[in-house]
Amino acid sequence: MSVKFKGTPTSLSGKQINVGEDAPEVILVGKDLNEVKVGGAKGKYQIINVVPSLDTGVCATQTRKFNEKAASLPNASVFVVSVDLPFAQGRFCSAEGIENLVVASDFRNKSFGQNYGVLLAGSPLEGVLTRAVFVVDPSGKIVYKEICEEITQEPDYNKPLEVIK
Template structure:
């Protein structure tokens, strides 16, 4: 499925992973510049929220919603990944009270976007990540994935939460 931005199709670099695939382990900087691993086997469920930029209303809403829900989840790590610089992510988290999830940046090498097939390759959003939610099981397999069809809309929160 090819996502759209304001109704216009966008191309993604790489191949989107599928349910049942192994989730590549990627090391990304967090808001304090420490390295955090996402994907791979971690012994916990990983809910990976992918957003273009925390500076947009929909991305901010998605992050706030999962921050609230993350506090209720057992045996799960919740991540938000964007291309925002870690400094901007830190400011966003401070301003919005985001404390229950890890905010990570793919700005250095875009490795996450390329390996997960979520890097926008054209349009005005070229170089950003498309909106998606991925759940990785404790053994490192993808058990849920939603690449949101229209980048400007929110994901299906209930479908994710129903898995827990």
């Protein structure tokens, strides 16, 4: 699969997963350096909000919007996943008042990027994650997937929530 960065096609590496398939459970690193597990069966919905870097305007906006929407979802856990260092994620959350979602970093081995097929390859952003949103149902199945065609554009915020409600 390919996406575009400022109009230029770039490829993704890793295993593409699709709606109806099991969501791989991946261990990431939280802003406090503790393990954060995403994917797999958790007994509630998971919205996995994937961004290239919290240090960009579009990624910050995407994270703020999902943080706002997460406050009204008692039956879901909401995550933001990037390859930013956990310390930078923590600073971002503190500065932005992000309290309703869990930040998780894929910086160590890029296992999320590889297992979900969202690791950028062959572009100026090679090695970071592309912009995407996954919804995992309580039994661990992917019930929604959006990989943004253009990395610099925001995802649909309503469709993932509609899947849960």
